[in-house]
């Protein structure tokens with residue numbers, strides 16, 4: 001019988017597995033970790049605080065279909081994410097940089113003048129990418145943009161990616177624009193929530209289906225081999241398909257070299273205090289080796305009386321076998337490198353690449369669900385109708 005093997009039990013793997021199972025197909029999902037949810041995995045620590053061992057994840061989307069799909073598998077806590085940047089020892093301002101940040105950092109009269117120019121040239125309530133602002137025809141705006149670039153973007157981006165903002169280009173830099181408004185939410189999407197009992201439970205519910213068989217602690221690369229357009233399972237040609245959400249260079253034995261990724265080292269600390277910092281996340285944009293401090297109790301909407309947990313993030317170079325590949329680095333040279341693997345994948349008619357690592361793309365959790373829905377349509381020819389999906 002035709003086998004469908006999904007490699008990876010993160011957002012991408014779980015969504016595609018569930019959609020295929022709903023359409024009557026039997027699916028095997030394997031993950032080499034002993035946890036589900038991929039990098040969105042979360043758990044409760046010894047103090048009863050929900051933490052995210054692979055880094056803080058906040059759900060947000062403008063796409064109602066994605067929100068409705070996930071709502072079948074979780075209840076939600078309303079949560080609007082707010083981030084601040086520690087620019088100087090005594091100055092913590094909202095990011096994305098907004099009019100409040102402007103008045104915090106400039107003398108009042110100058111701030112008023114810059115605000116007037118921004119409103120006139122860009123428009124009130126508009127968002128504008130920093131790289132665009134830096135090229136603006138007004139000298140006053142360019143001067144302001146240089147100030148924001150220096151204090152908010154440059155050092156943070158160098159720490160996070162090891163590249164200057166200009167080298168990364170718009171796809172990355174546009175994620176955090178400058179707001180010509182007092183909007184202080186990090187995301188402006190219509191749907192901003194945290195799953196009430198966490199991401200891992202939500203994904204566990206997505207995977208709970210009689211046609212899905214889940215195998216954790218199972219490294220697909222120990223059983224699957226890929227050679228000359230044929231996929232082998234335990235040495236025999238596979239009758240079926242593989243949907244792969246891991247690193248594409250690993251899939252092909254690194255034959256075109258290791259793809260560059262950015263890794264992270266997390267330093268967690270439990271503190272005997274109900275609150276550590278004024279905002280859920282504080283970015284360190286001009287100092288320190290870490291990029292940001294996140295405080296988990298502030299995401300959970302259930303502050304504890306006597307304890308809180310913070311995590312500092314130290315970006316690092318990825319070293320194969322030594323640390324985890326978290327972020328594909330979206331620069332042209334790397335995209336060309338990835339294209340070789342993508343071409344190779346196309347020679348296997350029963351292999352589908354999906355997700356952040358296999359597609360070598362900087363995607364959020366909602367994008368992962370959307371790409372899985374698109375792949376479902378590509379494989380089956382059907383569009384997803386979420387009304388047909390049972391609640392868990």
Ligand SMILES: Cc1cc2nc3c(=O)[nH]c(=O)nc-3n(C[C@H](O)[C@H](O)[C@H](O)COP(=O)(O)OP(=O)(O)OC[C@H]3O[C@@H](n4cnc5c(N)ncnc54)[C@H](O)[C@@H]3O)c2cc1C
Nearest residue numbers: 008010011012031032038039055058220246355356364365
């Ligand atoms: C630090 C950090 C913070 C983030 N914050 C946010 C956020 O706030 N909001 C947001 O929307 N998104 C956020 N993201 C992005 C989010 O993590 C991804 O969009 C999402 O997890 C992608 O899911 P995925 O299933 O494609 O990949 P992953 O979550 O990486 O899952 C891939 C899975 O495949 C498994 N796997 C790989 N190779 C094999 C193999 N050979 N055999 C078996 N299993 C294998 C892995 O163990 C893993 O579980 C963040 C990402 C990071 C790194």
